[in-house]
Amino acid sequence: MTVIAATARERMLLAKDASRSVGLLTDAQKADLLRAIADGIDAAAAEIVAANAEDLERGRANGLSAGLQDRLRLDEARVHALASAVRDVADLPDPVGRVLEERTIAGGVRLQKVSVPFGVIGSIYEARPNVTVDIASLALRAGNAVVLRGGSAAQSSNAALIAVMRGVLAAQGVDPEAIQTVDDFGRDGARELMRARGLVDVLVPRGSAELIRTVVAESSVPVIETGAGVVHIVLDSSAPLDWARDIVVNAKVQRPSVCNAVETVLVLRDAAERLVPPVVAALQSAGVTVHGDADARRLAPGIVPATEEDWATEHMSLDLSLRIVDDLDEALTHIRTYSTQHTESIITTDDAHAERFLAEVDAAVVMANASTRFTDGGEFGFGAEVGISTQKLHARGPMGLPELTSVKWLARGSGQIRS
Amino acid sequence: MTVIAATARERMLLAKDASRSVGLLTDAQKADLLRAIADGIDAAAAEIVAANAEDLERGRANGLSAGLQDRLRLDEARVHALASAVRDVADLPDPVGRVLEERTIAGGVRLQKVSVPFGVIGSIYEARPNVTVDIASLALRAGNAVVLRGGSAAQSSNAALIAVMRGVLAAQGVDPEAIQTVDDFGRDGARELMRARGLVDVLVPRGSAELIRTVVAESSVPVIETGAGVVHIVLDSSAPLDWARDIVVNAKVQRPSVCNAVETVLVLRDAAERLVPPVVAALQSAGVTVHGDADARRLAPGIVPATEEDWATEHMSLDLSLRIVDDLDEALTHIRTYSTQHTESIITTDDAHAERFLAEVDAAVVMANASTRFTDGGEFGFGAEVGISTQKLHARGPMGLPELTSVKWLARGSGQIRS
The missing domain is CATH 3.40.605.10 (Aldehyde Dehydrogenase; Chain A, domain 1)
Structure with a gap:
């Protein structure tokens, strides 16, 4: 020594x-x-x-x-x-x-x-x-x-x-x-x-x-x-149910205590009736407590009321916030307000919506139709990860x-x- | 409006x-x-x-x-x-x-x-x-x-x-x-x-x-x-007189008030007798006041005594500090002590010395046989210059x-x- x-x-x-x-x-x-x-x-x-x-x-x-x-x-x-x-x-x-x-x-x-x-x-x-x-x-x-x-x-x-x-x-x-x-x-x-x-x-x-x-x-x-991730997934009007459900469950449940786990799901109003009940049921059967706004709570049972604080919270646990938004503009505004600029994803088959989301969202990693859990040095093929930068100077992302x-x-x- | x-x-x-x-x-x-x-x-x-x-x-x-x-x-x-x-x-x-x-x-x-x-x-x-x-x-x-x-x-x-x-x-x-x-x-x-x-x-x-x-x-x-430049030029044992003289004069005189102008010249002892008199004479006839250590002052007339403060000073004027060093190691130690990590240059025909200098000096721009005045967005071909970064995060140099x-x-x- x-x-x-x-x-x-x-x-x-x-x-x-x-x-x-x-x-x-x-x-x-x-x-x-x-x-x-x-x-x-x-x-x-x-x-x-x-x-x-x-x-x-x-x-x-x-x-x-x-x-x-x-x-x-x-x-x-x-x-x-x-x-x-x-x-x-x-x-x-x-x-x-x-x-x-x-x-x-x-x-x-x-x-x-x-x-x-x-x-x-x-x-x-x-x-x-x-x-x-x-x-x-x-x-x-x-x-x-x-x-x-x-x-x-x-x-x-x-x-x-x-x-x-x-x-x-x-x-x-x-x-x-x-x-x-x-x-x-x-x-x-x-x-x-x-x-x-x-x-x-x-x-x-x-x-x-x-x-x-x-x-x-x-x-x-x-x-x-490095680090903090209030991560969103937007379920667009055109989101296929299987992609929406599988990606949201994966992003929340696979490892809830890490920064790339999803915290808030935003569902476009015209897809809410189709998507909220099965997505919430899948989350709940995986042990997730869903915190929802009034509109979401009308669509599925067992959702606890979301507070203003929930939207800004990195739960680090099997809790997820859910909100119904009128349109993509409202989803983008919500993300601008609460995002920590770590990872944001949209589930959609509408290319124009996907490309608008990719262009306009200001975050280290912006995704269409993929689980936010992919934001990781190992998954990106770096072989090792020093951390995930959420700043814009020098390094951004894994x-x-x-x-x-x-x-x-x-x-x-x-x-x-x-x- | x-x-x-x-x-x-x-x-x-x-x-x-x-x-x-x-x-x-x-x-x-x-x-x-x-x-x-x-x-x-x-x-x-x-x-x-x-x-x-x-x-x-x-x-x-x-x-x-x-x-x-x-x-x-x-x-x-x-x-x-x-x-x-x-x-x-x-x-x-x-x-x-x-x-x-x-x-x-x-x-x-x-x-x-x-x-x-x-x-x-x-x-x-x-x-x-x-x-x-x-x-x-x-x-x-x-x-x-x-x-x-x-x-x-x-x-x-x-x-x-x-x-x-x-x-x-x-x-x-x-x-x-x-x-x-x-x-x-x-x-x-x-x-x-x-x-x-x-x-x-x-x-x-x-x-x-x-x-x-x-x-x-x-x-x-x-x-x-951005900015501050206590810039050095080292005159190696093998430095050709014309390169040494032309580069030192250019680096000091062309625009003394800018950050890439040279402030201190370090001359290796075994080249001092050969290089100091003509380089100092050329500087003086261009209006430069040379501040030298005792050894330098013995080799050429009209050199004013350098103070400890001179080595750390960005003169921004027609003043230049001159010091005789025993060898390349002493030159590198001097640079480590006083450099602001902007631009450093060595004049030499000895490739091993040039490559050692390029590898070991920690600065935004390290040169062999070129004027420090080249550290500039325009000269580097960038078309415009936002500034010259002297930090290591995100941007370094022009x-x-x-x-x-x-x-x-x-x-x-x-x-x-x-x-």
């Missing part, structure tokens, strides 16, 4: 310094490094599980909910799954060194725009130790150093995982300071990380809407906002490894001056 | 609303709109010059420097030049609607990543009325609405230009609320603009290092940092129209659900 510097600022300076050598590693060196990290995690599984047991015990004593305890828990099988995910990242193509543009200017200066590592990536996240390994491996694969700030409930697990990873770096001849934690400084660690402009190049918060809001508001380091790089212009001349 | 809403927040809401219709304009509609704006500016030249005269009179009364008065001044010729620049922007290719990626996923869902307008672009800048027209026309060409906050010294000129542009929008059937100013709210206008997260999608400050620092520190809207767009993923399916 390597020595850890005394202050948060010192650690970030060391990360910045380490980022230079990590940024120059070749594709093969980075892939080998990740494979060695995976082996190191496998070999240290018992220690990691023991450290995790300390967190779990503290969590139980502090009354941590069963759900959060489950997200925190690492058994040997989960540790090996973590290592296996690192090997998957090792297998991804190197996002660094891609030539994105090329041209000759000024009578012979060869200009290239190439992808380069950011330098230092910061992340603030909640008590899920898998995120520690996930972000560190993605950052390293793209040639970056990383400064991590996980939830305090996972502090022992994170410390154990970081010690293993730093040890592997040192053993492989890579500067171990490329992986840093500020967990042990509590809130001050997070605060210093958010204010480390110039040392940390980009900050990726992962977790609850509140965590992300705080980071966006307080950070002077550029942030990539982020893969290329989103963990910046660019640099290289100019190679032979004495040219500007006239 | 169109009515202007009462509060800054109302104006930003109107801009957000207008951004939807502007974002749906076709390439031809946007180009025609800009040509109509250019005609409108030409036709209103006398009014614009009269408004500018008010600003100039107030400036003289307030003791505005001759240089700033010159940047503020609009005569008829300059107004026509402004209009002509708008026509150039009209001629640029539409950056919206480009398909950046395309694939089929999930057994038949067609996925496309397309470029879309940001929505609302904010800009805070100093008393240069040309920036008002420049930013508005670039923003509109990329399908965006714009909220402008120019320097108070140019308030009458900006108001006249904005009235002309809004009038043309209305006459062309485009929502005039797509162009907004918050000039008349003084510092409060700037403050509201910086905090308008959710209404303004990106903020581009243009002006002094201090202005940019303030915007970066205070803004909750995502910022694209920004053209494509950097004023975001992306959106479109998914077209036929009932697919996630399994």
Whole structure:
């Protein structure tokens, strides 16, 4: 195990310094490094599980909910799954060194725009130790150093995982300071990380809407906002019943606690009588509580009244809001008002309506006739997912490894001056 | 002239609303709109010059420097030049609607990543009325609405230009609320603009290092940092004298007040005796005051002592700092310490040194054997320049129209659900 510097600022300076050598590693060196990290995690599984047991015990004593305890828990099988995910990242193509543009200017200066590592990536996240390994491996694969700030409930697990990873770096001849934690400084660690402009190049918060809001508001380091999804599906007049029912049920039920799950279904009035009863029945038989407006409640039994708050809520549960709208215009207005610009889908066989929806809706991913659950780095074919950006700057939608790089212009001349 | 809403927040809401219709304009509609704006500016030249005269009179009364008065001044010729620049922007290719990626996923869902307008672009800048027209026309060409906050010294000129542009929008059937100013709210206008997260999608400050620092520190809207350039040229052991001399003189003298002008020259010790005397003589005969370290001062007459502060200074004048370094490592360390990551160049015939410099220097533009003055949207072939980004998120180096767009993923399916 390597020595850890005394202050948060010192650690970030060391990360910045380490980022230079990590940024120059070749594709093969980075892939080998990740494979060695995976082996190191496998070999240290018992220690990691023991450290995790300390967190779990503290969590139980502090009354941590069963759900959060489950997200925190690492058994040997989960540790090996973590290592296996690192090997998957090792297998991804190197996002660094891609030539994105090329041209000759000024009578012979060869200009290239190439992808380069950011330098230092910061992340603030909640008590899920898998995120520690996930972000560190993605950052390293793209040639970056990383400064991590996980939830305090996972502090022992994170410390154990970081010690293993730093040890592997040192053993492989890579500067171990490329992986840093500020967990042990509590809130001050997070605060210093958010204010480390110039040392940390980009900050990726992962977790609850509140965590992300705080980071966006307080950070002077550029942030990539991820996450919150008040996701809508519009059932157009022409929506086939089977597509409508299957997609709505899939989008709500398959994994209700994730950001790409649907929260609100908007049904066009002239299709409501045809679609609402069977769609609601299918949802209810899958265990979903439907919160509906007065018009919807007249069409199917067992719908609870929707409140104004429901339209703006990311339920994260088997709850779904349902509203009848007069036409596509009203659906678009509703989405503009309540959308978090994550994913929106329309079910329709009317091409004009589909294309209008795709053009006018302002969201990271806009769909026609597909489940919102497809908004996912894995489903998009990225091989790994850093998060889902809901902002418009730099990255939007599922982020893969290329989103963990910046660019640099290289100019190679032979004495040219500007006239 | 169109009515202007009462509060800054109302104006930003109107801009957000207008951004939807502007974002749906076709390439031809946007180009025609800009040509109509250019005609409108030409036709209103006398009014614009009269408004500018008010600003100039107030400036003289307030003791505005001759240089700033010159940047503020609009005569008829300059107004026509402004209009002509708008026509150039009209001629640029539409950056919206480009398909950046395309694939089929999930057994038949067609996925496309397309470029879309940001929505609302904010800009805070100093008393240069040309920036008002420049930013508005670039923003509109990329399908965006714009909220402008120019320097108070140019308030009458900006108001006249904005009235002309809004009038043309209305006459062309485009929502005039797509162009907004918050000039008349003084510092409060700037403050509201910086905090308008959710209404303004990106903020581009243009002006002094201090202005940019303030915007970066205070803004909750995502910022694209532009500008400050403490730019270095390294003269390697193998640097040919003619390249070294011509490039250093060009980079300093051609336009000393801009961000891509060189500020510091670093000479490798084993080339110092050969290069310093003639390079310094050439600089001095072009009117440059050279600030050198003790070693440099021993090699050529008339060099004033450099202070520690000089190394970190963007002179913006005919001043240049000169330092002798032991080797390329020391040059790279100096650059790491003082660079603003704008543009750095090395003069060398040693390919290994050139490639090491290109790989290791962390800056928006890294050059071998070319003048740093080439870092410019026009020189890079972009047709127009929004600014030069010195940050790593979203845009780096000269920004053209494509950097004023975001992306959106479109998914077209036929009932697919996630399994």
